Amino acid sequence: MNAAAHLAGGLGLFLLGMGMMTDGLKLAAGAALQRILSAATRTRWHALGSGLLVTALVQSSGAVTVATIGFVNAGLLGLAPALWVLFGANVGTTTIGWIVALVGLRLQIEVLALPLIGVGILLSLGGEHGRRAALGKALAGFGLLFLGIATLQQGFGGLSDRFTLPQGDGVGIVLTQVGIGVLMTILTQSSGASMTITLTAAQGGLIGIQGAAAVVIGANIGTTVTALLASIGATSNARRVAAAHVAFNVITGLVAIVLLPWLGDAFAAARAVFGNSPEPSAQLALFHTSFNVLGVLLMWPLAAPLTRWLQRRFRARDEDEANPHHLDDNVLAVPALALDALEREVARIGQVAVRTVRAVLAGARPQALAAGQAVLTRLDHAVAQFVERMNRAAMSQHASERLADLLRVERYHESSAEQALIAAPLPEFTALDPALQASRGDFVARTDAVLALCEAIALQLETSTAAAGSADAAAAPAAIDLQVMELTYEALKAALLAAGAAGRLPLAEMEEALRRFSAIRRATQQAAKAAQRQMHRSDT
Numbered sequence: 001m002n003a004a005a006h007l008a009g010g011l012g013l014f015l016l017g018m019g020m021m022t023d024g025l026k027l028a029a030g031a032a033l034q035r036i037l038s039a040a041t042r043t044r045w046h047a048l049g050s051g052l053l054v055t056a057l058v059q060s061s062g063a064v065t066v067a068t069i070g071f072v073n074a075g076l077l078g079l080a081p082a083l084w085v086l087f088g089a090n091v092g093t094t095t096i097g098w099i100v101a102l103v104g105l106r107l108q109i110e111v112l113a114l115p116l117i118g119v120g121i122l123l124s125l126g127g128e129h130g131r132r133a134a135l136g137k138a139l140a141g142f143g144l145l146f147l148g149i150a151t152l153q154q155g156f157g158g159l160s161d162r163f164t165l166p167q168g169d170g171v172g173i174v175l176t177q178v179g180i181g182v183l184m185t186i187l188t189q190s191s192g193a194s195m196t197i198t199l200t201a202a203q204g205g206l207i208g209i210q211g212a213a214a215v216v217i218g219a220n221i222g223t224t225v226t227a228l229l230a231s232i233g234a235t236s237n238a239r240r241v242a243a244a245h246v247a248f249n250v251i252t253g254l255v256a257i258v259l260l261p262w263l264g265d266a267f268a269a270a271r272a273v274f275g276n277s278p279e280p281s282a283q284l285a286l287f288h289t290s291f292n293v294l295g296v297l298l299m300w301p302l303a304a305p306l307t308r309w310l311q312r313r314f315r316a317r318d319e320d321e322a323n324p325h326h327l328d329d330n331v332l333a334v335p336a337l338a339l340d341a342l343e344r345e346v347a348r349i350g351q352v353a354v355r356t357v358r359a360v361l362a363g364a365r366p367q368a369l370a371a372g373q374a375v376l377t378r379l380d381h382a383v384a385q386f387v388e389r390m391n392r393a394a395m396s397q398h399a400s401e402r403l404a405d406l407l408r409v410e411r412y413h414e415s416s417a418e419q420a421l422i423a424a425p426l427p428e429f430t431a432l433d434p435a436l437q438a439s440r441g442d443f444v445a446r447t448d449a450v451l452a453l454c455e456a457i458a459l460q461l462e463t464s465t466a467a468a469g470s471a472d473a474a475a476a477p478a479a480i481d482l483q484v485m486e487l488t489y490e491a492l493k494a495a496l497l498a499a500g501a502a503g504r505l506p507l508a509e510m511e512e513a514l515r516r517f518s519a520i521r522r523a524t525q526q527a528a529k530a531a532q533r534q535m536h537r538s539d540t
Contacts, residue, residue: 020141044303047081048296051088056095064089065227065245069328071337072237079237080307083244087299090248091292093223096192097216097285100199116143174214174260178253181218186225194219195288202280209280210260213287217260220292221253236314238328243310252295259291321352322378326462327386335399338390339406342383343461343534346410349379350458350530353413357420357523358451361444365425376417383410405533412530419523426520427513433504439495443488443517447524450485454531461534480528489521 055064068085071077077085116139123136184194195216202212227242299306326344331337356372387403395403426444429437457480493514500510 016141016144020137020144042081044081044084044300047084048088048091051085051090052092053088055089055092064092065223065241067334067337069227069238069241069331072241079240079310080303082241083248083299083303083307086241086245087248087296090220090223090252091289091296093191094285094289094292097195097199097281097288100196101279101281101285114143114147116140117147118143173211174257177211177214178218178221178257181215181220182222183218184215185219185222191219191223194222195284199281199284202284209283212280212284213260214257216284216288217253217256217291220256220288221249224249236325239314240310243313244306247306248295248299251298252291255294255298256287256291322375324348324379324382324386327382329389332389335390335395338386339399339402342386342390342403342406345379345383345386346406346413347458347462347534349376349383349410350413350527350534351455351462352376352379353417353420354451354455354458354527356417357520357527358448358455360420360424360426360520360523361448361451363425363428366421369421369424373417373421376414380410380414409530409533412526412533416523416526416530419519419526423516423519423523426516427509429505433499436492436495436499436505439488439492443485443492446485446488447520450480450482450524451527453480454527457531457535480531482525482528485521485524489517492517 051064051068054067065086068077068082068089071085072079072082120136120138120140120143123139124133125136181194181198184197185191198207198212198215198219201207202209207215224242224246227245324345325348326341328341331341352372352375356369356376359369359372387407390403427440429440496505496510496513496517499505500507505513
């Protein structure tokens, strides 16, 4: 019972320390993590290195996986570089094994852990949300993590004489060991915890080196559960990233299982070279790193076809235009990411609204606009729900201002679509009044040109795979010139009034025509305001 208590307490201390360390490091690093991942779009090596570095910093491949999904949804990462970020994260997560093997199981824990906890708590007293407090939280987490390792060692030491974990090299035994690793990772939601338990058990003699290696493989495969959970009900991009993560870990795990029979020979060769055998924990840490690096090498030629395959999958949900393409709850924990995703979804709304106005210019009747209006209604509702969930998290003043600005842009789009419905159908004039017909044609042509530019800007803001501020400088706000449209509107208005005064157009029809053309003018003004405001924010 004493050994079991040590195991339970040690696991609890480890998980608590891991959580504190991860949260503290993420807060201390702040925007640096976002900049590192944003820079991953250049080459495979940059993406791979970014994933490895960030995971080594925050010690959570699950957090990096969720963040990567958020970056893809927000348009900051394309699918192809996102895959290499994930592959790098799998290599980066092996650092916890080296920390445990080289520090946690070798040093006198009290000498390291207790001072870290004390210094960390003292630093965290300086302020709840500052960077110093975050660093203190991370240090205290490190200390608790090492204290948990020491407690686990005591627990496994007390059990080693009484029983051992499944041993052997038969297919059934190996699959059982792999299953144990998967189950431990699912239960603890931390591959680091599974690795620590396995390394400590191997060091204490509860399981042989080959059996422990099989458990490590299972722990590696078990990390895919985090990505799968994050993709439930998420966007197509999220599901593509999760599928890539599963593919990498399963392929890597299968290759590692195939290589298990040769593991003993490899370690025997290592003993012959170095003259003695390294400790089981160090051997397992080396094995974990080696097969993840091997996985990266295997995926190098497969990444491009895998990306193409993924881009053809998971499209059914997004084929319905009324479903949001960028709003994903995975990004809510990081306000900057959530705002990037929201900006792109608002740009989608803008495209639908502008197409509605242009359809009216082309002669569409209200019945033909019903489908577009239904899309806008559903997207507006999705945005409202997303913003409500965003407001549950603390936001900086800058983030709050940006959110208010995006909501204003969305309102411009809503108003534009509402005015388009008022304008439909636009009156047609007979050839008996060529001046009136010419004025109408000029107004429609100039108005459509402005709307085409607004639609292009919205499309660019949605589809750009760099940061939100990277829209084409050629489409600057000054390029949206309403002056010519206003002149053609005034000319059309004067022609309508003249036709009514001369009796060429019944007064009731004149009033109705003025109302409808005024509505289409108002719709265009609202669309232009939205485009100008979005472009202004991207320039700043």
